[in-house]
Amino acid sequence: MQKEKEMKQVPEPTIKRLPVYLHYLIKAREEGAMNISAPAIAKELNLDPTQVVKDLAYTGIKGRPKIGYNIYELIHFVEEYLGFNKVNKAFLVGAGNLGSALMAYQAGQTLGLKILAAFDISESKIGTKTGQVNVLHMKNFSEMVKRLDVTIGILTTPGDVAQKVADEMISAGIKAIWNLTPAYLKLPENVVVQNTSMYSNVAVLLKRLEHSEKII
Amino acid sequence: MQKEKEMKQVPEPTIKRLPVYLHYLIKAREEGAMNISAPAIAKELNLDPTQVVKDLAYTGIKGRPKIGYNIYELIHFVEEYLGFNKVNKAFLVGAGNLGSALMAYQAGQTLGLKILAAFDISESKIGTKTGQVNVLHMKNFSEMVKRLDVTIGILTTPGDVAQKVADEMISAGIKAIWNLTPAYLKLPENVVVQNTSMYSNVAVLLKRLEHSEKII
Missing domain, CATH: 1.10.10.10 (Winged helix-like DNA-binding domain superfamily/Winged helix DNA-binding domain)
Known part of the structure; x- marks a missing residue:
């Protein structure tokens, strides 16, 4: 069955x-x-x-x-x-505005994901907290992925470092990446990637609004 | 041509x-x-x-x-x-975390949209500013849509008020809605809607990770 x-x-x-x-x-x-x-x-x-x-x-x-x-x-x-009622453990990298928005989501509602911690390299962000999520230094990422057995990485860094951070995620043991940056990621075939580019969504909206072309 | x-x-x-x-x-x-x-x-x-x-x-x-x-x-x-090098004027409604993330995007990079102002009903948010975007009271929305000839509405409210706010957007003259809430909107056929549900993206990610079913 x-x-x-x-x-x-x-x-x-x-x-x-x-x-x-x-x-x-x-x-x-x-x-x-x-x-x-x-x-x-x-x-x-x-x-x-x-x-x-x-x-x-x-x-x-x-x-x-x-x-x-x-x-x-x-x-x-x-x-x-x-799988929304299971605990799907995730780490977020890039504690900027979009990252913080996702961390805050946690507080009020379930997203099907439990963001256990966020990581960044900016001293001004490390040690801060959004919702219930603490921002830690990226240097601890790899060890914590292994220790907490985290499989999902949420990528909300600037686009120009996205590939580098994604590579770090994979070598730490992350199996699935939710990519919210505008960058296209080149990753091993066995890694699951879900792209949610704000830019791509805006592009479709603008084209539809334009009415000049029919989207098929 | x-x-x-x-x-x-x-x-x-x-x-x-x-x-x-x-x-x-x-x-x-x-x-x-x-x-x-x-x-x-x-x-x-x-x-x-x-x-x-x-x-x-x-x-x-x-x-x-x-x-x-x-x-x-x-x-x-x-x-x-x-159309990314045109000014596509937009108003955002719902100055929570996700809304603020989009406002802050404006500062650093172009999203193909120019968010002229944000609107909310929470007194604690009205009068604040994220990036270059001011948060105004929702009661001014309709008049400002007409005055500034804004055609795009960005919806980042909680899901349970999304339909009500979308209806307000349409009656104010908004022609296209970028819906970032989990709600499904029932709108007139001539209104352009682009749905970017974080939940839907998470759902696909989790299913892919599960490996138990092949997504076609």
């Missing part, structure tokens, strides 16, 4: 939509909903109902005809599937 | 890659490069050379056989195409 699930291919758009469902479902639960149907979710989020059923099926949940999903059960399945 | 360009369909992955090229090209220019070839760019960024040629062709640039592109010319074409 597990084996079968492991073999299933999951489209990236589905994985990106699941946190959107989750956000909506938590809101609906707070408003007192007990059951919710795929068409109701679809209507609220401007999606196709068939798509919603398909997306949610990846989590292993089964809806009941005419009743839909039990909302508590559904939230549990989505969180479980996304 | 312009007409013809207007009709061309541009794939979103191309638009997302162009800022990545730009970042690399600016670095290469700083290191003294005068000309650069598509295969050289492709090698550096782990892309297919044919893809690079296709992507860059959308900007209207023409490379020369054996020489490649003049790097100054290429940077100019990419910037021009992305």
Whole structure:
């Protein structure tokens, strides 16, 4: 059963939509909903109902005809599937504004990640704290990755040092890098990289606004 | 000519890659490069050379056989195409950590956007300043959108008020919203929305790391 699930291919758009469902479902639960149907979710989020059923099926949940999903059960399945209720330990490198924003996120809400510490080389940042996250000197990074068995690195340095820091992360034992810098990283094939470039998102926004070209 | 360009369909992955090229090209220019070839760019960024040629062709640039592109010319074409060297006026709503990170970005580097002001309802934030951006009371938003002819709204509020604030943005005259909240927005069809959910990006990262399922 597990084996079968492991073999299933999951489209990236589905994985990106699941946190959107989750956000909506938590809101609906707070408003007192007990059951919710795929068409109701679809209507609220401007999606196709068939798509919603398909997306949610990846989590292993089964809806009941005419009743839909039990909302508590559904939230549990989505969180479980996304790994948001596990502790995914992460270190952040680059305690600037974007880094601090992510550290502060921790305080109020879960991001599916637990940022255990942040690292920087700037003396003015070392020893400070944002949310519950302390900023430490980068020279301690490698030893602490090993000691705390951290696998995820969040990269929020300036773009021009991103590659160098990413290389340091990998040699310390980091297995997955969330790259929020504008730099493109060249890394070994077995390293997982998720790029979230603010620039790329702005580029798409501006192009769409321009209306001069249709984005396909 | 312009007409013809207007009709061309541009794939979103191309638009997302162009800022990545730009970042690399600016670095290469700083290191003294005068000309650069598509295969050289492709090698550096782990892309297919044919893809690079296709992507860059959308900007209207023409490379020369054996020489490649003049790097100054290429940077100019990419910037021009992305609208990064125009002033794209934006207002930001929600001067929390993520909002402040974006405001601070302005100081050091261009994001293709000029954040003219930020808005919030929290008395502790109103009157403060991050980078060069002042935080004003949200009650002034609508009037200032009209007065300064701002078309882009950056949404960095908590998720539970995102829809309400987005509605306010639209009725004030905003035409494009960059949504950095986890909320899904229901908006009129003619409004441009670009979603950058930190949660969705984390979800993809965690799933990839898990290795249990292949993302397609």
